[in-house]
Amino acid sequence: MDLIAEILITSCLVIGGIFGLVGSYGLLKLPDPMTRLHAPTKATTLGVGGVLVASMLYFLILGDGLSFHELLITLFLFLTAPITANFIAKTHLHRNVPVEALPETGTDRPWASYESDEARAAAEGNRDAPH
Amino acid sequence: MIDYALIFAFACFGLALLMNLYRVIEAPGLGDRILALDTMVINSIALLGLYGILRGTTVYFEASMLLAMTGFISTVAYTRFLLRGDIIE
Numbered sequence: 001m002d003l004i005a006e007i008l009i010t011s012c013l014v015i016g017g018i019f020g021l022v023g024s025y026g027l028l029k030l031p032d033p034m035t036r037l038h039a040p041t042k043a044t045t046l047g048v049g050g051v052l053v054a055s056m057l058y059f060l061i062l063g064d065g066l067s068f069h070e071l072l073i074t075l076f077l078f079l080t081a082p083i084t085a086n087f088i089a090k091t092h093l094h095r096n097v098p099v100e101a102l103p104e105t106g107t108d109r110p111w112a113s114y115e116s117d118e119a120r121a122a123a124e125g126n127r128d129a130p131h
Numbered sequence: 132m133i134d135y136a137l138i139f140a141f142a143c144f145g146l147a148l149l150m151n152l153y154r155v156i157e158a159p160g161l162g163d164r165i166l167a168l169d170t171m172v173i174n175s176i177a178l179l180g181l182y183g184i185l186r187g188t189t190v191y192f193e194a195s196m197l198l199a200m201t202g203f204i205s206t207v208a209y210t211r212f213l214l215r216g217d218i219i220e
Contacts, residue, residue, distance in 0.1 A: 006132050013136040013181075017143030020177055024147035027154055027170060033162050040170040044147075048177045051140065055184045058133070069192035070180070073199055077173065080203040084169055087210035092162040094214060 005061040009054050016050025019043050033092050041085040049074050133184075140181055148174045165209050172202030 023046075026039025052070040060066050090113050093102075099114055109115060109123055151174060154167035176195045183191040211217075 010132050010136040013133070013140045013184075016177070017136075017140035020140075020147050020174060021143040024150040024170060024174065027163075027167060028150055033160055036163060037166065040166055040173070044170055044173050047144075048173055048180070051144075051177045051180045055180050058184050059189060063187065063189075067189055067192070069189065069196065073176065073180075073192065073196055076196070076199050076203075077176070080199070084203065084206050087207055087214075088162050088166050088169075091165070091210045091213050092160070095161065 002061075005057065009057050009061075012050050012054035012057065016047045016054060018047075019050060020047030023047060033096070034089065037085055037089055037092075041081045045077055045081045048077055137181060137185055141178070144174050144177050144181065148178070161213065165206060168209075169202060169206045172198060172206075176202075 020043070023039045023043030026043060027036055030036045030039060052074045056067065056070040093113070099110070102111055102114075105111055109119075115123075148171060151167045151171040155164055155171070158164040158167060176198050179191045179195040179198065183189060
């Protein structure tokens, strides 16, 4: 029983460490900002998840019972990583990509994050108005 | 066996933290700098978890919870400041 537990914990730790390293290496290695966004938000989050699962198993089997803190941290990181990635991608678009370079939206309204507050209020007010 | 895995994981995340530090200093754009800072926070959460296993205590999980929250909020505040010129409207 102890050997199986040790093998499980060890493999979680090693996999987590490798994923963390790959994520940070991708941040240095990948060619342009939008692809660089992939490495830390996916691989590093998985690496931290591996470490936290390992520590949960460790305290469950060799320590004193199940603790939910790791689960909370994992859940929080998995929820916030996409939001962070979305915000950073938006910042990159607004600072470095001109509006003309974006593909057409196919409607008469521009991309949501480029639309001004007044234009959005006017367009959505018209759509909601009774005909 | 767990000890060797711990040393390996410590080395991996330490190296990752050094790479992030290099990226913060030598960033090609502002977005990459914010991303590198966010990754640094995530890697330090992993280091804290590993240190908790090494010491055999659960005291460090509160610290990593706080670090996760402040890291997320500071990243969002920074990007929002760049996007709108204002954090709280």
